[in-house]
Structure formats: C-alpha cells, structure tokens
Amino acid sequence: MNPVLEFERVERSYKKGVPVLDGVTFPVEPGEVVGLLGRNGSGKTTLIRIAMGMLHPQAGSVRVFGWSPFENPIEVKRRVGYAAEDQVLPGHSTIAQMTAFHRYLFPSWDTAWERQLLELFNLDPAARIGKLSKGQARQVALLCAICHRPELLILDEPGAGLDPAARREFLEASIQLLNREGCSILFSSHHMTDVERIGGRVVLLDGGKVFLDRPLDALRENLCVALVPKASAAESAMVERQPGCLRARSIGEDWHAVFEGEPAAVSRQLAASLGADGIRCVQVPLEELFVELLGGQR
Amino acid sequence: MMQLIVHPADELPIYRQIMRQIVEAIAGGRLRQGDKLTSHRELAEQLVVAPLTVKKAYDELELLGYVETQRGRGTFVCSEPPKMKPAEQRERLRAAARKLLSEAYLGGLRFKDAAEILREADREISSGEPSPASGIWREKEES
Numbered sequence: 001m002n003p004v005l006e007f008e009r010v011e012r013s014y015k016k017g018v019p020v021l022d023g024v025t026f027p028v029e030p031g032e033v034v035g036l037l038g039r040n041g042s043g044k045t046t047l048i049r050i051a052m053g054m055l056h057p058q059a060g061s062v063r064v065f066g067w068s069p070f071e072n073p074i075e076v077k078r079r080v081g082y083a084a085e086d087q088v089l090p091g092h093s094t095i096a097q098m099t100a101f102h103r104y105l106f107p108s109w110d111t112a113w114e115r116q117l118l119e120l121f122n123l124d125p126a127a128r129i130g131k132l133s134k135g136q137a138r139q140v141a142l143l144c145a146i147c148h149r150p151e152l153l154i155l156d157e158p159g160a161g162l163d164p165a166a167r168r169e170f171l172e173a174s175i176q177l178l179n180r181e182g183c184s185i186l187f188s189s190h191h192m193t194d195v196e197r198i199g200g201r202v203v204l205l206d207g208g209k210v211f212l213d214r215p216l217d218a219l220r221e222n223l224c225v226a227l228v229p230k231a232s233a234a235e236s237a238m239v240e241r242q243p244g245c246l247r248a249r250s251i252g253e254d255w256h257a258v259f260e261g262e263p264a265a266v267s268r269q270l271a272a273s274l275g276a277d278g279i280r281c282v283q284v285p286l287e288e289l290f291v292e293l294l295g296g297q298r
Numbered sequence: 299m300m301q302l303i304v305h306p307a308d309e310l311p312i313y314r315q316i317m318r319q320i321v322e323a324i325a326g327g328r329l330r331q332g333d334k335l336t337s338h339r340e341l342a343e344q345l346v347v348a349p350l351t352v353k354k355a356y357d358e359l360e361l362l363g364y365v366e367t368q369r370g371r372g373t374f375v376c377s378e379p380p381k382m383k384p385a386e387q388r389e390r391l392r393a394a395a396r397k398l399l400s401e402a403y404l405g406g407l408r409f410k411d412a413a414e415i416l417r418e419a420d421r422e423i424s425s426g427e428p429s430p431a432s433g434i435w436r437e438k439e440e441s
Contacts, residue, residue, distance in 0.1 A: 033348055171346050178349050179339045196306035198348045217354070220311040285307045 002066060003027035004152045004184045005051060009060035012046055020046050022208030023060070028152070028186050033178065035195040035216070036188040038205035039294050044188040045085060047205070048156045051186070052082055064152065078106070081150035085157045085188075087141035091130025095123055095140055099147070106148035113176075114147045120169050134161045142170055146177055153177065155187040159194050171197055192287035202286070206294060212246075220283065224263040225292050226270060227280045228255040242273060250297040258292050300328055300426060304345050312347050316355035324364060324375060326423035335365060335373040 005028040013019040020043040028034050036044050049055040051062050053069030053076065062069060069076045089098060095118070103109040118125060121139040129137060138161050146153060153174070159167045171194060177183050178198075189195055195202065195216070202219055204212040212219070223246070226239075230253055233239050239248040239257045244266065248257035259266045263281035270279045284292070302319050304312050323329040335341075338356055342349040356373055359365045363380035367373045382390070402412040421427075 031350075033350075168346060172343065175343050175346060175349065179342065193306035196312060197304075197346055200348055200350050217311045217313060283309055285309065287307060 001030050003029050003063075004065055005154075005186060006063040007047065007051070007060070008062070010047065010050060010057045010062060011059040012043070012050065012055070012057050019208045021050075021057070024205070024208070024210055025060075026203050026210055026213050028184050030184055033185045033198050033200045034187075035199035035202050036186060036205065037190075037192075037195065037202060037290060038188075038211075042205040043208060044205060045156055048084075048154055048186070048188060051154060052080070079151045081145035081148065081153045083138075083141045083145040083155050083158060085160060087138070089129045089137060089141060092128065094126055094128050095132075096125035098129065098140060098144060099125070102144050102147065108148045110147055110149055113149070114143065117143050117147065117173055120173065121166070135163060135166055138162055139166060139170070142173070146173060149177065149180060149183075151183060153183065153185045153187070155185070157188055157190070159189055159191045167191065167194060174198055192285070192290060196286050204290075204293065211293070216286070219289065220286065222260060223289060224259055224261065224266055224281045224283050225288065226255075226257045226259050226266055227282075228257060228270065228274065229253060229278050230255060232274045232277075232279070238274070242270065244269075247293055249292065249295060252298060256292050258289065302341070302345060304347060313351050313355040313358070316341075316345075316352060317359055320355070320359060321364060322423050323426060324379065326426065328424075328426050329375050331375055331377045331379075333375045335375070337372060 007024050007026055010021050010024045011019060012021040020041075024043070024047060026034075036047070038044050046055065050057050051064060051069065053073050056070065064076045065079060067075050093101075099114055103111065103114075121136075121143065123132075123136060123139060123143075127136075129140060132140065138158075142155070142158060145155065158170060158174075162170065174185065175198065178185070185198070199216045202212065202214060202216050203210055214222075228239055228248075230250075233255060236248040236250060236255055239245060239255045242257075242259075244260035246258040246260065248255045250256075259281070261269075263283060267279055267281040270281075271277075300319075300323050302316060304315050306312065308315060310318070320329065320335070329335075335356065336344070338352040339349050342352045345352070356365065356367070360367060360373075363378075364376060365373050366376050398416075399409070399412055402408075402415070
C-alpha cells in the first residue's frame with residue numbers, strides 16, 4: 001500500500017542560510033500513528049504546515065494520498081482532519097454554529113459522534129467561542145478536526161493548553177477514531193506520556209533533519225542510557241566513540257550516554273573498553289530518552 | 299475480563315505491561331482456560347492506548363502459547379498453558395531465585411525476608427493486586 005503521507009527531502013528556511021528543515025524524508029503508512037517530536041524550534045510546525053499546503057517547501061516535495069496539497073487542495077482536505085497549534089476560531093459564533101458549518105463542508109460528518117464528543121468534552125453547544133477558556137476552544141478545534149472521520153489526522157500539539165483530564169478525553173476520542181479501520185495520525189507533541197499511549201512510531205527532528213525514526217517499542221527496548229563516571233572517560237568524545245553510542249552529555253560527575261542495545265550487553269561492552277567500574281545501564285521511558293538525546297549539558 | 303492498569307512512564311513499554319498482567323492473571327487463576335479476553339479494540343478504549351499496542355500484546359501472548367485467537371470469535375486463554383520441559387523450567391526458576399536472593403542479600407535482607415516477599419507476591423498474583431510501577435525512573439509520574 002502507498003503511504004498516506006510522504007515527505008521527500010523537504011527543505012525550508014525563514015532566513016537565508018538558516019535552514020529549519022534541511023532534507024526531511026519520512027512516510028506515514030496507512031493505519032500508523034506517528035508522533036513527531038523535537039525541541040522547540042525544531043521545525044515540527046513548519047513541516048505540518050507544509051503537509052497542509054499552507055507553506056511551500058523550498059526544495060523537496062510532500063504527497064498526501066499521492067496528491068500534492070498545493071495542486072489538489074480540495075481532494076486532500078476532504079480526507080484530512082487538521083488542528084493547528086494556535087487555531088483561531090471565530091469568537092462571535094457558537095459551538096453549534098461552528099459544527100453546523102463543518103457538517104455543511106464535510107459530507108462524511110458524523111453528527112452522532114459530534115454529540116457524543118460534546119458530552120465527553122463537557123461543552124455546551126450554545127456557548128459562544130469567544131467566551132470559552134483556551135482549553136475549551138482547543139477542544140472545539142479538535143472536535144472539528146475529527147468529526148468528519150478523516151482518513152488522516154494531522155495535529156499540531158493537540159495537548160497544548162489542555163488539563164490532564166481533557167488530554168485523556170481527547171486521546172479517548174482519537175482511539176475511537178483509530179478503531180475505525182484505515183485512519184492514520186501524525187501529531188506533534190511535548191507530552192511524552194501521550195505519545196507512549198497512542199504512538200506507534202516516533203520521528204524525532206533535530207538540526208533540521210530526522211534524527212531518529214523508529215517504532216516506539218523498538219525505541220524503548222533497543223535503546224538504553226548508560227551512566228558513566230567521568231573518572232573513566234575524560235571527554236564525552238571518548239564515550240561517543242564507543243560503538244552504538246548515539247549521544248553523550250555531561251551531568252555532574254557522570255556522562256549520560258544513549259546506546260543501542262540491551263543494558264546488560266552495553267554495560268559489559270563499556271566495562272571492557274573503558275575498563276571502568278560503576279557503569280550502570282538502564283532502559284528508560286520516552287521522556288527520559290528525549291531529554292538524554294536532546295537535552296543540554298550540566 | 300479483569301482490571302488492567304498501564305503506566306506510560308514505566309520502564310516497561312505498554313504492550314509488555316499488558317502482557318505481564320495477563321500472564322500473572324493466568325498464573326494466579328483469575329483467568330482460566332477458555333476465558334475470552336476483551337477484544338483488543340475495546341481494551342484499547344478502556345486503557346486509552348493505541349489499538350495496535352494491545353494487538354501487539356495479544357499477538358506476543360499467542361506466540362508464547364498463552365492465548366489463541368479464533369477468527370471471528372475472539373481471543374481465548376489456551377486450554378494448555380505453555381509447558382517447558384520440567385528440567386528446563388527448574389533451571390530457569392533456580393536462576394531467577396538466585397538473582398532474587400542476591401539482590402536481597404546485597405540489600406541487607408535475610409532469607410526469611412526474601413521468603414516473606416515471595417509470599418506477598420503470591421498473594422498479589424492470586425488476588426490481582428496491580429504490581430507497583432517498576433524501575434528507578436518511577437518517580438517520574440505522568441504530568
């Protein structure tokens with residue numbers, strides 16, 4: 001089957017010589033849930049806007065269901081649900097007017113599900129959007145993105161501004177959507193526990209490129225963090241030279257290094273090559289991996 | 299079926315947490331031969347995790363011989379739990395016991411304390427009490 005979404009060597013900069021995206025290539029396959037991760041400013045929103053045809057890449061291409069979102073915007077938008085990070089909804093209209101408008105735009109709009117989600121999110125259809133809290137307005141935007149039961153859902157920071165209960169409710173709605181066959185999701189997020197809950201694959205952007213692209217479980221089970229006392233390696237380069245090391249950073253008296261492989265094997269390998277005692281290797285949750293791969297030195 | 303709990307920030311990936319709890323339920327007799335598991339889609343909605351994650355847990359359990367999927371009917375606990383050769387099983391259990399005792403002795407516990415921990419674990423497995431989140435990163439709770 002062809003990918004539902006495909007980025008091919010996408011490049012984009014806002015300032016000459018300072019690329020935000022510097023050759024990004026990855027597909028989203030049918031049925032996949034891909035979590036797009038990266039630090040602030042790593043280009044997640046830029047990439048998502050390119051997929052939606054809102055921003056042209058300066059080189060490379062994007063295909064959605066095989067179409068260019070620039071040449072076939074209607075064909076693409078019919079089948080895609082999208083919520084931006086800073087979605088602006090008309091403040092003077094009511095929630096009911098918003099959903100009526102979307103129902104009119106999308107023949108596949110699911111009114112029963114809309115009612116169910118309004119209840120789940122505890123939203124009053126008669127409320128004016130301008131009077132809602134930031135989180136509630138976000139829930140309306142998300143509802144509008146999913147109620148036509150899109151084949152591909154693209155969400156920029158769906159959890160931003162939502163309290164933990166509202167985030168969980170939104171994940172519940174996404175899982176209902178996934179349980180219908182054929183839906184794929186690309187979402188950016190800083191909430192690693194949300195990514196662990198619904199993500200199938202993780203794409204990590206760094207320095208304008210795809211730094212890691214792997215199934216979430218493989219990331220969790222095939223990578224480990226080694227805590228190496230500085231006494232046994234004078235420089236981070238000594239640790240980073242070890243086979244399988246993705247990155248080492250300084251944390252107080254230790255190097256924290258992310259390695260490919262089983263903790264026991266990595267720890268044997270390091271003990272042999274650095275001849276050090278007291279090296280500890282552990283598998284860690286996604287949040288810790290993110291910090292160890294992209295965090296600063298201390 | 300039974301109450302499962304997942305911790306996204308645990309050291310174990312979610313599909314392994316699901317597998318572990320189902321295996322414990324079978325071992326503790328809370329899930330019996332022929333019992334039907336909640337469908338993977340339904341369990342995904344209950345736990346608020348991706349349907350494919352639950353599917354992966356079920357598939358792995360099937361590979362290991364704990365459950366079997368009957369097309370169109372659902373997933374059931376196998377009538378014959380997977381059997382190892384008795385000698386091989388004793389060997390593996392002895393290795394696990396040595397690991398447990400080493401950890402206990404290094405931590406200053408005595409044999410009696412380790413035996414008490416085993417008894418507690420036995421009670422937990424039979425009653426279905428959820429095991430604590432594992433690992434040294436446990437303090438990282440969900441934000």
